[in-house]
Amino acid sequence: xxxxxxxxxxxxGEKLLQIREALGLSQREMAERLAERTGFKIxxxxxxxxxxxxxxxxxxxxxxxxxxxxxxxxxxxxxxLDLNPRGLIDYQNLTK
Numbered sequence: 747x748x749x750x751x752x753x754x755x756x757x758x759g760e761k762l763l764q765i766r767e768a769l770g771l772s773q774r775e776m777a778e779r780l781a782e783r784t785g786f787k788i789x790x791x792x793x794x795x796x797x798x799x800x801x802x803x804x805x806x807x808x809x810x811x812x813x814x815x816x817x818x819x820x821x822x823x824x825x826x827l828d829l830n831p832r833g834l835i836d837y838q839n840l841t842k
Contacts, residue, residue, distance in 0.1 A: 784806045808823065
């Protein structure tokens with residue numbers, strides 16, 4: 747018997763966009779940072795598709811988003827949680 751497909755987080759794309767914008771990165775710059783952290787070939791088109799909920803990123807890519815933004819992974823994938831703005835602010839201060 748097959749398994750039912752798992753539910754994709756409904757707010758995933760929205761949160762990934764929020765992270766990228768909070769970091770002040772273009773889609774191309776975000777793709778470069780994600781590729782460096784994951785070792786995957788990630789282009790700006792991938793980032794666009796993630797943000798538009800057309801494609802769900804691999805687990806490693808989602809983890810890279812969390813680490814880049816200094817937020818907990820569950821904040822990204824749990825629709826009941828909002829991103830912790832403190833983590834995003836802390837990261838922005840580190841990059842200035």
